[in-house]
Amino acid sequence: MAADRKLFLAAAALVVVAAWLPYWGFLMSAPQYPGESLMLNVSHRGISGDVQEVTTLQKFIGVRFPEHLPELRWIPPAMLGLAAMLAMAAFAGAGAVGRFFRWATVALFVALLLASAATVQQRLHAVGHDRDRHAPMSGLKDFTPRLIGPTKVGNFTVWSFPHVGGLALVVAIALAAWGAGRKARS
Amino acid sequence: MQFMKRHLFALVLVAVVATIAVTQMLGCGASGSARSRAAGDVYVPPGEHDKYYAFLSGGQSGSVFVVGIPSGRLIREIPVFEPRAAYGYAVHPNDPRRQQLEATGGAWGDTHHPAPSETNGVYDGKYLWINDLANGRLARVRLDVFETDRIIKIPNLQGAHGIAVVSPNTKYIGVNGEFEQPTNGMATNPAPYTSVVAFVDPESMQVKFQVRVNGNIDIADSSKDGKYFFSTVYNLEQGKDMGSMLQFDRDALAAIDIAAAEKAVAEGKAEIRNGVPVIDPETAPGVLTLIPVPKNPHGVNATPDGRYVIASGKLSPTVTIIDVNTLKIVAEPEVGLGPLHTTFDNRGNAYTSLFLDSQVVKWNIDKAVAGASDYIVDRINVHYNIGHLQAVGGETMQPQGDYLLALNKLSKDQYLPVGPDMPEAQELIDISGEKMRMLAAFPTPPEPHDAVFMAASLLKGKVKQVFDVEAHSVKEGKESVVRTAPDAVTVNMTMIRSAYTPETISVREGDRVTFRMTNVETIRDMTHGFALPDHGLNVSLPPGATKEITIDTPKPGVYWFYCTNFCSALHLEMRGRMIVQPTKGDVTIADWHAGQNVAGMQVPGVPSTARPATTQPGAAPSGR
Numbered sequence: 015m016a017a018d019r020k021l022f023l024a025a026a027a028l029v030v031v032a033a034w035l036p037y038w039g040f041l042m043s044a045p046q047y048p049g050e051s052l053m054l055n056v057s058h059r060g061i062s063g064d065v066q067e068v069t070t071l072q073k074f075i076g077v078r079f080p081e082h083l084p085e086l087r088w089i090p091p092a093m094l095g096l097a098a099m100l101a102m103a104a105f106a107g108a109g110a111v112g113r114f115f116r117w118a119t120v121a122l123f124v125a126l127l128l129a130s131a132a133t134v135q136q137r138l139h140a141v142g143h144d145r146d147r148h149a150p151m152s153g154l155k156d157f158t159p160r161l162i163g164p165t166k167v168g169n170f171t172v173w174s175f176p177h178v179g180g181l182a183l184v185v186a187i188a189l190a191a192w193g194a195g196r197k198a199r200s
Numbered sequence: 201m202q203f204m205k206r207h208l209f210a211l212v213l214v215a216v217v218a219t220i221a222v223t224q225m226l227g228c229g230a231s232g233s234a235r236s237r238a239a240g241d242v243y244v245p246p247g248e249h250d251k252y253y254a255f256l257s258g259g260q261s262g263s264v265f266v267v268g269i270p271s272g273r274l275i276r277e278i279p280v281f282e283p284r285a286a287y288g289y290a291v292h293p294n295d296p297r298r299q300q301l302e303a304t305g306g307a308w309g310d311t312h313h314p315a316p317s318e319t320n321g322v323y324d325g326k327y328l329w330i331n332d333l334a335n336g337r338l339a340r341v342r343l344d345v346f347e348t349d350r351i352i353k354i355p356n357l358q359g360a361h362g363i364a365v366v367s368p369n370t371k372y373i374g375v376n377g378e379f380e381q382p383t384n385g386m387a388t389n390p391a392p393y394t395s396v397v398a399f400v401d402p403e404s405m406q407v408k409f410q411v412r413v414n415g416n417i418d419i420a421d422s423s424k425d426g427k428y429f430f431s432t433v434y435n436l437e438q439g440k441d442m443g444s445m446l447q448f449d450r451d452a453l454a455a456i457d458i459a460a461a462e463k464a465v466a467e468g469k470a471e472i473r474n475g476v477p478v479i480d481p482e483t484a485p486g487v488l489t490l491i492p493v494p495k496n497p498h499g500v501n502a503t504p505d506g507r508y509v510i511a512s513g514k515l516s517p518t519v520t521i522i523d524v525n526t527l528k529i530v531a532e533p534e535v536g537l538g539p540l541h542t543t544f545d546n547r548g549n550a551y552t553s554l555f556l557d558s559q560v561v562k563w564n565i566d567k568a569v570a571g572a573s574d575y576i577v578d579r580i581n582v583h584y585n586i587g588h589l590q591a592v593g594g595e596t597m598q599p600q601g602d603y604l605l606a607l608n609k610l611s612k613d614q615y616l617p618v619g620p621d622m623p624e625a626q627e628l629i630d631i632s633g634e635k636m637r638m639l640a641a642f643p644t645p646p647e648p649h650d651a652v653f654m655a656a657s658l659l660k661g662k663v664k665q666v667f668d669v670e671a672h673s674v675k676e677g678k679e680s681v682v683r684t685a686p687d688a689v690t691v692n693m694t695m696i697r698s699a700y701t702p703e704t705i706s707v708r709e710g711d712r713v714t715f716r717m718t719n720v721e722t723i724r725d726m727t728h729g730f731a732l733p734d735h736g737l738n739v740s741l742p743p744g745a746t747k748e749i750t751i752d753t754p755k756p757g758v759y760w761f762y763c764t765n766f767c768s769a770l771h772l773e774m775r776g777r778m779i780v781q782p783t784k785g786d787v788t789i790a791d792w793h794a795g796q797n798v799a800g801m802q803v804p805g806v807p808s809t810a811r812p813a814t815t816q817p818g819a820a821p822s823g824r
Contacts, residue, residue, distance in 0.1 A: 047723075048247075050723075050724075064722075066720075066722055067722060067723055070696055070697050070721075071697075074768070074769060074770070150769065150770055151769065
């Protein structure tokens with residue numbers, strides 16, 4: 015099997031696996047949690063991890079825990095569709111149509127990922143702004159956690175980062191782009 | 201020359217004074233260096249942990265103190281035989297733990313000897329037993345949660361003094377009854393009063409059998425192979441007053457052959473008294489051997505290698521060394537005045553506390569047995585009148601030879617004066633070198649008698665910090681107030697930062713109210729309290745814990761229950777009401793502010809934007 019075909023198939027397989035892994039993660043640390051950061055994982059099933067503790071704490075600053083996340087339900091079918099396209103791209107011909115299909119698949123993949131990132135950022139903005147104005151603690155300004163990296167929220171430092179599923183999708187994009195590039199050169 | 205002759209006396213005087221001054225200065229320098237070294241040896245920086253846990257019996261405080269070693273920091277008090285409001289322990293008369301105390305002898309105790317469970321001759325970190333001398337009880341503390349687990353009253357026994365686990369695998373906990381009891385029905389016993397050694401099963405806490413011993417049974421230890429249980433016995437005269445207790449010049453070390461005792465019970469040679477088989481050694485030969493030792497001995501300690509057991513002389517300046525296999529005395533060396541207890545390092549040395557000399561004496565066991573004259577290695581002064589002493593691992597088969605704790609009976613001038621009653625004090629001594637070195641001292645409430653050490657590495661992995669959710673736990677969203685009988689209400693309550701659910705409970709005068717409460721926190725150190733004014737109730741619930749308590753016939757009125765353990769920025773606001781409606785007359789206590797919307801309410805002079813009133817989850821369910 016040609017190397018480029020293997021790259022597309024590997025990307026397809028990675029996408030299928032990634033769809034069932036957590037996409038995004040949040041690690042929260044504060045002085046009174048020594049050596050035991052709180053963790054939230056976002057997967058297609060919703061948010062898991064130290065949900066009880068985070069929901070207990072956030073009431074103090076009026077943050078509403080995002081419980082209703084319909085977009086997560088669409089991720090597995092979208093990813094399966096994308097995986098199917100990647101598999102088809104692996105077997106697309108060497109002609110102009112095949113080349114177009116491969117690059118179009120890569121472009122769609124990138125677009126999907128960027129759209130997801132934008133959705134996460136929008137949710138994070140809502141978390142820090144759509145707050146209960148009558149929360150017990152006063153004086154905490156609105157905030158927007160970074161998509162990737164640390165943000166100081168009250169006594170907590172919140173680290174946001176792509177989880178294993180998210181990282182797998184990035185790798186899958188790289189493999190697909192590599193495969194498309196190799197085919198173009200040949 | 202003429203000048204020197206004329207002023208010879210003055211010159212000599214100046215020379216002497218100068219020499220003393222220089223010596224003192226050098227001495228002070230050395231002392232300063234030693235102080236710095238000792239301070240460094242016990243300094244544990246904030247945030248770092250001690251190397252050892254030390255479990256100190258609390259004496260008449262009825263508890264166990266847990267101290268970090270080498271820092272001497274008090275980490276925890278484990279209440280055992282006395283109620284402790286601070287931990288919500290056995291405070292209310294209906295608290296099952298209070299009822300356990302009352303049923304077994306009362307709400308105070310006198311704890312003397314902590315005895316940890318052993319596996320293969322070393323501590324396994326599962327349980328710690330502690331005696332109550334005053335009321336003839338034995339308690340078990342779970343070391344995964346540092347809480348008292350079981351308390352039993354031992355039949356046929358008064359003055360539960362020395363206790364020890366039967367090595368190497370904790371087959372029994374032996375408990376010595378110090379105060380003689382009438383032995384009605386013991387036809388073969390010529391003495392009117394007698395005492396027993398009780399053997400308790402470590403898991404079931406049942407007294408399996410007892411062995412009668414005449415005299416006062418004092419301190420205990422077992423042989424390392426578990427064959428014998430040793431007890432010092434004083435007052436073989438069976439005198440009832442001071443003079444008659446001191447007639448004989450020898451008393452005894454009792455050696456109970458455990459297998460022979462078990463066989464006697466199996467063969468039906470024991471008499472059942474108060475449900476316990478009691479073995480009379482006269483009808484079961486081979487169970488009890490009395491080894492003569494100088495009168496009124498005190499401590500007994502088996503050497504870590506299992507070869508010897510050592511009885512301390514107390515009124516005699518000697519220790520008696522007995523071969524464990526032959527039960528024969530092999531040496532009786534002098535060690536100093538008032539020898540009470542002995543502990544060991546890992547280099548063949550014994551350390552004996554000298555109550556009258558206020559010293560710890562270090563001596564070499566092999567040299568003492570061989571009759572060598574240089575068996576005394578070192579002495580160190582302690583402050584003052586030392587009782588027990590304990591080296592790390594000294595009661596196990598693996599002593600560490602690093603630290604020794606001297607538990608002193610008096611502190612006199614060692615601390616700031618605090619009235620006539622001065623604190624009890626411990627001194628930590630470095631025994632890692634040839635010479636002992638005083639490191640530090642720390643006081644405690646009265647009054648620890650004995651201590652054992654456990655390595656931090658042994659317990660850290662075993663200690664639970666959040667209780668598991670159990671079948672009887674109240675779950676979030678499942679809170680309720682249920683009338684279970686015409687005059688009984690059960691409140692199923694949860695608590696989490698920083699609210700009780702339900703927050704309002706309405707009952708009737710004359711109801712029995714059962715609170716079944718679960719702290720649904722899942723993170724460590726988030727304990728909530730539940731204090732109910734005017735009802736003698738304070739319950740402490742560590743994270744995940746469920747506790748149940750019933751209060752009888754609350755009086756009409758409004759009672760604010762509140763959290764006694766600081767928990768969050770809203771700790772003060774963590775409270776709720778129990779409204780007890782009167783049944784006589786036509787008076788009804790109004791549910792204050794219930795259902796009112798306070799939006800728009802303004803307090804004169806305090807302009808505010810009030811939030812709309814919300815319905816609290818689970819608020820105001822009624823048991824009516």
